[in-house]
Amino acid sequence: MIKKWIATGILLTGSIAAMAATPPNALVVAQSLDDVTSLDPAQGFELTSVQTFTNIYQRLVQSDPENPTELKPTLATSWVSTPRSLTLTLRDNAQFASGNPIRPEDVLFSLSRVVKLNLAPSFILTQLGWDKDNVDSHLQKVDANKVKITWDVNVGPSFVLSLLSAPASSIVDEKAVEMHVKNGDFGHAWLNNHSAGSGPFQIMKYTPHEALVLTANKTSPAGAPKMQMILMKNVPDAATRQLLIEQGDADIARNLGSDQFESLQGKPGVKALALPYASLYYIMFNTKAKNNPDLGNPKFWEAAHWAFDYKGIAVDLMRGQFQVQQSFLPQGFNGALTDQPYHYDPEKAKQILKNAGIKDPHFKLVVSNQPPYLDVAQALQASFAKAGIRVELIPGISSQVSNDVKEHNYEANVSSWGPDYFDPNTNASSFAYNPENGSKTIAWRANWQIPELSKMTIAARAETDPVKRTKMYQELQRQVRESAPFVIGLQNKKLVAIRDNLKGYVQGITPDMVYYQNVSK
Numbered sequence: 001m002i003k004k005w006i007a008t009g010i011l012l013t014g015s016i017a018a019m020a021a022t023p024p025n026a027l028v029v030a031q032s033l034d035d036v037t038s039l040d041p042a043q044g045f046e047l048t049s050v051q052t053f054t055n056i057y058q059r060l061v062q063s064d065p066e067n068p069t070e071l072k073p074t075l076a077t078s079w080v081s082t083p084r085s086l087t088l089t090l091r092d093n094a095q096f097a098s099g100n101p102i103r104p105e106d107v108l109f110s111l112s113r114v115v116k117l118n119l120a121p122s123f124i125l126t127q128l129g130w131d132k133d134n135v136d137s138h139l140q141k142v143d144a145n146k147v148k149i150t151w152d153v154n155v156g157p158s159f160v161l162s163l164l165s166a167p168a169s170s171i172v173d174e175k176a177v178e179m180h181v182k183n184g185d186f187g188h189a190w191l192n193n194h195s196a197g198s199g200p201f202q203i204m205k206y207t208p209h210e211a212l213v214l215t216a217n218k219t220s221p222a223g224a225p226k227m228q229m230i231l232m233k234n235v236p237d238a239a240t241r242q243l244l245i246e247q248g249d250a251d252i253a254r255n256l257g258s259d260q261f262e263s264l265q266g267k268p269g270v271k272a273l274a275l276p277y278a279s280l281y282y283i284m285f286n287t288k289a290k291n292n293p294d295l296g297n298p299k300f301w302e303a304a305h306w307a308f309d310y311k312g313i314a315v316d317l318m319r320g321q322f323q324v325q326q327s328f329l330p331q332g333f334n335g336a337l338t339d340q341p342y343h344y345d346p347e348k349a350k351q352i353l354k355n356a357g358i359k360d361p362h363f364k365l366v367v368s369n370q371p372p373y374l375d376v377a378q379a380l381q382a383s384f385a386k387a388g389i390r391v392e393l394i395p396g397i398s399s400q401v402s403n404d405v406k407e408h409n410y411e412a413n414v415s416s417w418g419p420d421y422f423d424p425n426t427n428a429s430s431f432a433y434n435p436e437n438g439s440k441t442i443a444w445r446a447n448w449q450i451p452e453l454s455k456m457t458i459a460a461r462a463e464t465d466p467v468k469r470t471k472m473y474q475e476l477q478r479q480v481r482e483s484a485p486f487v488i489g490l491q492n493k494k495l496v497a498i499r500d501n502l503k504g505y506v507q508g509i510t511p512d513m514v515y516y517q518n519v520s521k
Contacts, residue, residue: 257371
């Protein structure tokens with residue numbers, strides 16, 4: 001029955017509105033899948049990807065969704081630390097979905113391949129001073145169930161454990177992956193659309209821009225999931241997602257806009273949830289845009305801070321489902337600044353541009369065509385226009401927009417950023433760090449050269465005194481806020497709707513904290 005239902009309802013490219021009612025042992029999720037660039041944890045960095053990693057892979061340690069600052073043993077059961085090392089004991093008798101045992105060799109392979117492939121998430125681990133030439137010397141099998149991880153940079157074990165909790169640190173099945181290695185790619189091409197993990201689910205089928213189907217891994221060390229399958233269908237239009245959840249053709253509708261969220265309030269059979277979320281929305285300028293040199297002028301960035309209608313977007317457009325946040329640490333993180341020194345003042349923005357001799361301020365703004373990105377971009381287009389700045393919107397599917405930004409093929413971009421692990425360095429290392437090793441941070445994407453700020457970021461990361469460390473991150477936030485080619489303006493909540501017969505759905509504050517394991521109907 002379920003296979004027939006998948007074939008006729010999920011994997012078709014036609015209208016999803018014709019789907020049958022959802023089966024009792026399958027969870028149907030309506031969301032946009034257009035942001036997916038890869039389902040390999042060594043590359044995937046987008047929202048759908050990291051949410052999926054939590055359900056198909058495990059890490060040595062992972063954050064407790066109820067208390068993200070607390071790291072819980074996962075594939076590691078315990079560890080012993082020194083100032084420059086961690087020795088971790090692996091869970092006994094744990095195995096991957098393939099049936100292969102989870103060995104120290106799998107841990108070494110998983111962490112080293114992230115560094116050697118040097119794709120977007122690699123900067124998380126290269127913060128330890130690891131590179132393709134030395135990473136293997138820092139990873140050691142101690143015995144049949146122990147691994148030793150070392151580093152030379154000035155950071156403590158608690159920070160390293162935070163890095164090991166990131167989605168990029170997911171442990172993959174070396175034996176399964178080795179069967180699909182091509183041209184020394186560490187199995188990357190195969191893992192783009194297959195899985196080799198130990199999580200409660202595994203990939204059954206992935207069709208880009210159509211559907212992602214996960215099937216239960218009943219031997220997972222995390223425990224057998226209650227659902228046999230997770231069926232994620234690409235539904236790019238938010239209004240269609242709303243219709244599907246109302247009709248009962250989907251069990252969960254994700255990525256809702258404010259209009260859909262409001263209209264679902266009080267609808268029978270549906271629960272509309274506004275969930276706390278540590279995601280920041282910002283507009284970023286390419287300081288070396290080929291045909292727009294004004295975008296490299298700090299006075300342009302300063303004017304943009306006053307052309308951003310913070311409260312108009314957060315309160316009026318998004319109806320309070322956003323809050324104003326102008327610093328790179330989201331509220332809820334240790335050391336996050338909560339003062340908001342900027343407000344919407346288009347006349348002040350005009351004067352700054354005039355004094356700087358910028359006579360025709362304009363830019364092309366690439367943006368995902370998904371809510372709320374396009375809604376925010378349209379509001380910014382209007383608010384910047386009142387400051388005399390012409391904005392041409394260029395909407396596109398999320399994955400293409402992401403690729404254009406990473407290739408520096410853009411003038412400006414509206415996007416969001418969520419933490420990769422629960423430590424202030426997770427955002428500082430992207431907004432205030434652009435090292436010479438080519439790490440693909442947000443500062444790098446903006447072509448923003450900041451050697452002094454990068455040094456400050458490294459110093460804050462290394463500080464072990466919690467009071468001093470907090471003060472260092474606060475100073476970093478102030479400097480970035482005052483001098484960066486991006487304007488951070490908003491912190492949002494995730495708008496999700498679920499059928500009211502659904503039980504056990506858990507979603508935490510960070511982007512990867514979506515848990516399907518205990519969901520039942």
